[in-house]
Amino acid sequence: MKSPYLINKEEILKLYQPVDSKAHKGTQGHAIIIAGSYGKIGAAVLASKSCLKSGCGLVTTFIPKCGYQILQISIPEVMTVTDENTNFITNVHLPLIPQAIGFGPGIGKELATQKALFEFLRVNKAPLVLDADALNIISENISWLELVPEDTILTPHPKELERLIGKWNSESEKFQKTIAFSEKYKVIVVMKGAPTFIINRTSVYENTTGNAALATAGSGDVLTGILTSLLAQGYEPKYASKLGVYLHGLTADLALPKTGYESFTASTIIKYLGKAFLELEN
Numbered sequence: 001m002k003s004p005y006l007i008n009k010e011e012i013l014k015l016y017q018p019v020d021s022k023a024h025k026g027t028q029g030h031a032i033i034i035a036g037s038y039g040k041i042g043a044a045v046l047a048s049k050s051c052l053k054s055g056c057g058l059v060t061t062f063i064p065k066c067g068y069q070i071l072q073i074s075i076p077e078v079m080t081v082t083d084e085n086t087n088f089i090t091n092v093h094l095p096l097i098p099q100a101i102g103f104g105p106g107i108g109k110e111l112a113t114q115k116a117l118f119e120f121l122r123v124n125k126a127p128l129v130l131d132a133d134a135l136n137i138i139s140e141n142i143s144w145l146e147l148v149p150e151d152t153i154l155t156p157h158p159k160e161l162e163r164l165i166g167k168w169n170s171e172s173e174k175f176q177k178t179i180a181f182s183e184k185y186k187v188i189v190v191m192k193g194a195p196t197f198i199i200n201r202t203s204v205y206e207n208t209t210g211n212a213a214l215a216t217a218g219s220g221d222v223l224t225g226i227l228t229s230l231l232a233q234g235y236e237p238k239y240a241s242k243l244g245v246y247l248h249g250l251t252a253d254l255a256l257p258k259t260g261y262e263s264f265t266a267s268t269i270i271k272y273l274g275k276a277f278l279e280l281e282n
């Protein structure tokens with residue numbers, strides 16, 4: 001394998017698009033987050049809030065009924081649409097075609113949720129981020145990946161990656177298998193970890209931001225929201241994935257002197273998103 005390209009500030013400044021002074025919420029993209037199940041509505045809240053706080057104009061969140069009040073009270077700026085089912089997602093019906101969709105955090109693996117994901121993949125054409133249980137479901141139905149739009153962004157942590165590509169015997173085999181997977185299914189794989197690598201066909205990129213403060217519940221859910229937001233704003237998937245992982249890690253680097261490792265939570269990532277974006281302004 002060639003040595004990875006580094007995702008550093010110089011590279012990010014080449015692709016970052018500042019918000020236009022004539023922008024309005026309609027030009028900033030409408031994102032949909034499909035997430036959550038009973039006991040894991042927090043994942044939907046974190047992904048939705050981070051989506052909104054990364055510059056997206058409008059965010060609609062699709063959740064099972066049990067999440068309705070939680071979402072509306074915790075993030076009044078976000079619109080919600082609920083499934084017929086109380087505890088988990090069974091039938092994704094969207095009120096609009098958005099500019100991007102993030103699917104997976106906290107959805108669980110109920111059979112009805114698996115069917116809902118399959119039906120969604122059959123009809124969806126919007127740019128897509130797949131995370132968490134959406135990846136776990138797809139791991140057991142790998143041919144469904146043939147249904148996703150080209151350059152869909154997959155964000156597995158190491159265990160989710162293993163479920164998708166199978167076990168590896170060395171780091172180099174892990175990269176080889178992920179490159180082959182990215183080529184075969186025409187997807188971008190964000191290999192989350194310390195550090196995070198992005199695999200886009202045969203190209204490998206290594207992120208330079210982030211630290212162990214991110215080793216906390218929900219930090220991946222927040223990344224899904226950020227990536228979905230950037231896609232909705234019109235960033236091409238190859239740029240959205242780089243900018244998203246860079247900003248996500250940068251929040252932890254900026255926050256660390258104030259929070260230390262221990263008190264940093266996924267909500268701290270969201271809190272520091274503004275400072276991370278400001279680092280990109282000249």
Ligand SMILES: NC(=O)C1=CN([C@@H]2O[C@H](COP(=O)(O)OP(=O)(O)OC[C@H]3O[C@@H](n4cnc5c(N)ncnc54)[C@H](OP(=O)(O)O)[C@@H]3O)[C@@H](O)[C@H]2O)[C@@H](O)CC1
Nearest residue numbers: 039040041042043105106107132133157158159217218221
């Ligand atoms: N507030 C909420 O609503 C929250 C909801 N959430 C939602 O919960 C769902 C389940 O998500 P999940 O990732 O916890 O479960 P799962 O896929 O079984 O992975 C666990 C296994 O993976 C491994 N592993 C993980 N990271 C690794 C690493 N860096 N490096 C190495 N190994 C690593 C780890 O292995 P271990 O080290 O324990 O052997 C363990 O076996 C999902 O939908 C998510 O969105 C969460 O986001 C939390 C907040």
Ligand SMILES: Nc1ncnc2c1ncn2[C@@H]1O[C@H](COP(=O)(O)OP(=O)(O)O)[C@@H](O)[C@H]1O
Nearest residue numbers: 157192193194211212214215217218219220221
């Ligand atoms: N030690 C670490 N250094 C840098 N980044 C880390 C570290 N530990 C975790 N992360 C990042 O935190 C996120 C964890 O995602 P994930 O495991 O999906 O969390 P969750 O499912 O709880 O939301 C990933 O973006 C990962 O790269």
Ligand SMILES: [Mg+2]
Nearest residue numbers: 132157220221
């Ligand atoms: Mg996760």
